[in-house]
Amino acid sequence: MSSASKEFPGLRFDPAPGLLPALGQLAEKVHQAAGQLGNVRTELERTLRDPGAWTGLAGGSCHDAVQHIYPEVWIMHDALSGVEHTLGEWSYLLADYQRSRTTLEAQAVAVRARVKQAKADPNIDVAFFELAGQSAENQEALLRRHAQAKQALEQAQGELDRIIKAAEGLKKQHDESARTFAKQIRDFADHLPDKNTMTPAGSKIIPPYFTKPPLGDEDVGPKREFNVAEPTAKDRATKLAAMGMVVGQSEYYENPRAASYLKQWLEGNGEDVQFEAVDFINQNPAFQKELRKTMLAGASSGQFDTGWKSGKISEDMNLPGPDGKKPKLSDWYYSMNGYQYRIVGSDFRMVNGEPVGQVRVDIYKRYNWGSPEGGTHRNDIKGIPQNDLARLNETGLAHDFDIVGSTTFYAPPRQSQ
Template sequence: MVTFTQIIELDVSGLETFADRWGRVHRKIKEAREGFHDDVVRKLHDDQWRGAGGSKAQDYCDRIQTAIDALDAEVVSLRRFLDEEADGSKGSGGVKGFEGLQKEACALQEEAFVHGLLINDDGSIQRMGGYDPTAPEGSENLDEEKRIIANSLEERAKKVIGTATENDEWIAASLKVIFGTVGNFETEDRRYKVSEPTLKDRMVRNQLNNVGAMANMRGWKTTAGLVQHFLDGNGEPVEVQPQQMMKDIPQFQRDLDKTMDHDVSKRPDGPFTTEWKSTAPNPKDGDKSMDWYYGLNHFQYRTVGEKHGNEVTYHVEVQKRYDWGIPSEHRRTQEAFGGPFEMSLEQADLAHLNTTGLGRDFDVKGSSEQMRTTV
């Protein structure tokens, strides 16, 4: 648990300086990559070293270049991640950035001082001099107005502490996967079947196959089907039915309704195409939503149609790239395979199945029939 004092004393500028140093690492890697390409790879290819030895040398150097690119992608991701979490400009955003949280904590501390109060590490409030403003009436003789102020300060301070703790845990978990492992960091380029599978890759494939089997046993046909299609490895797109998805995923229907109410209704008459927007099933909405949650999770949708007054004729399109998180995306495993599966698989290990040809990424897409509504 992060304490209130730790938030106040956090060296946010030091965190940003640390991020900037990773920016310098990126520049050095880029220079090394350019030098390796110009001094080794280009000459090797231009000289056209023939025969099996030349081919192996070229392949080996190409792999080194790919590895350098993968490392650089992860360094850039780390630098951006640290900077965004420090100032809240992106990522978690706004007040969830440590800089925003620190400003809020300092403002609360100043407000407490004005009223002769102190904020403890756990967010509780005490009166300067050691008195407890929440103690029974008579022991500190605190007036009711100050008691209300103290309660308000405590509520807001504990909220800041809770948010900072969540942010701290998120960073700790993300940093553990952002560089991947020796066996999966090369997945950054997402090319298909460019390396030989290892024993670990085959074990991961078997585990994922078990996930699909368990999903099928639970009646989650969407999850099971998509996992199997990935493992089959043909890479062909999978068609889904948006109208059925609207029935199965209440959150999708709610988000679509908002698009119609807040976007389409304000457009002028004539043809329209809305921007792609993201939505995701809420597991609390029932078993069908749970199936789509584990099968697809986030996906994008848009509406295409024509508006005449309040009458709208339209269809809905959905799309999703079915792939697993590479290290620089720091997509944490438990978000995809937690809960009922009771199995831990690192996303970058799953992404490596595409690299070795034991699985293959593919597109998920679909378009509904024409529908009519009023806005």
């Protein structure tokens, strides 16, 4: 008997292999390394921003040298932070897979016992000689017991087959996830940002000075309060339809972010959800254009802050990218169509006609639906009035939440050719 069969006597294989303690130790080592590099980055940033630290010809030369070193430190810190974040995500997902494995194994052990018991039933096999010489009444009783025993065995075997099939599905999902996370980690080393381009990056951690914008008129009001009304049969039907939308976004439309946010809304506790603002920027040519325009306009003043401004994915997705093609932003559209953003620049100047300095981009979205106070609902979800969806928060069947993202990056000078 294989080791997997001994460890999992019910399933006879491990559908979610992996050592969580070892993964935790690795994540802690990466966390420490990223922290040390983060401290170096912080010190370099503080020193570069202190004009009094650089005096005389030697001071100016040293400032230039440190300024060229800083992007390298920033890039490595960003890569290590990305690895740390990815390891954390995989650890969380693996733990979830292994919890499912535990449940399936317990079910399989119990059902295998039923299969064994059913096979041991003396009525499961009926020989011809047992029927011979019996009265018609006894023959009927014997055949009835045989049919019942056979049915019990078939039911137990069928249930065991369903459990094994579910475990096989879990194994497939586990292996696909493992490959995805492994590729993400390799990509941090294989595809480091080019310091000679304006590549957004940063710690990807919401900074303590991130201040949310004030809520808009459609996001306030008594009907926006959570769990203050009793749900009706219609509300429960709306939630069921929304649960179907989760599957549709994930499987049919292939919008995993939209599916996860909708699931969070239906099952979460209203806490903020953080996303990678760097992904939003890198995938959105229209926002990149707005970002560059903002830096060009503000560089001459050294410091700038746009304050909170509004954007729409529905408009961004219609602007062609550098390749002339419209970007594929449907996942962002169904996740956070109407968003708000703030661009803050510091230590900026123009070098050879290019803006150089430190940039922070904050992005915010209030995740709720429709207009529960009345009015016309939006039409980007077919078949389900969004005002009906919005009411789920009021009845406690869903919970509105905030989506927040922030990234800080260095826009370096172009290197001379």
